């Protein structure tokens with residue numbers, strides 16, 4: 667495609683202008699008597715619209731919350747814009763105008779969300795303010811609503827734990843302690859399946875991840891079976907963990923207010 671000459675058109679051309687240009691182009695294609703100057707003006711306007719489209723997508727892409735908030739719409743917009751970029755090399759102006767129109771339509775939905783502030787994540791926990799208020803009922807200004815050491819976003823998307831409960835499975839170990847330190851399941855009270863709850867095992871000093879290690883004299887607190895059979899560990903297997911040391915939550919964007927996630931305290935009571 668020949669390079670676009672300088673134009674007297676305004677710098678910013680909107681979608682309406684593109685439509686006018688495309689319609690005018692269609693008319694030009696049917697009318698071979700159109701002047702070279704008019705043709706170049708149309709070509710310039712479409713090139714400018716294309717550049718504007720790419721610029722707007724780049725602005726959208728720089729909003730990290732947008733891809734998180736509207737993943738499908740964002741992916742559609744990205745595909746449409748990239749397709750326009752690819753087709754720019756081989757397409758004539760009429761084809762390019764169609765690709766631009768398609769990309770602009772796809773781009774309009776995440777742009778509306780951006781303008782409506784639907785994708786704001788004030789506390790940087792990976793959940794938008796709207797999502798927190800409407801779906802999860804968590805605090806949109808506190809990254810870790812229940813104070814268990816896992817951010818609300820990590821609880822919802824990664825660990826599938828309850829962001830409103832410090833101890834989702836009720837085994838007396840907090841979700842953060844289990845996921846970050848003991849490496850036990852925060853969703854199952856008895857991670858090794860021996861019938862003894864993880865919290866009880868930690869409190870008694872046995873290994874909550876080894877069915878061969880269980881507390882003596884606690885049959886009354888044993889959960890209903892069936893139980894996992896004890897299979898002796900191979901030599902060199904890791905030793906049971908004895909003491910909880912607060913560990914940082916997984917890396918995430920710090921909240922706007924600058925406060926970091928509070929470290930969980932020991933919950934074995």
Ligand SMILES: [Ca+2]
Pocket residue numbers: 787788789790791792793794795798806
């Ligand atoms: Ca949030």
Ligand SMILES: [Ca+2]
Pocket residue numbers: 810811812813814815816817818821829
């Ligand atoms: Ca939490």
Ligand SMILES: [Ca+2]
Pocket residue numbers: 833834835836837838839840841844851852
């Ligand atoms: Ca627990």
Ligand SMILES: [Ca+2]
Pocket residue numbers: 856857858859860861862863864867874875
């Ligand atoms: Ca157990």
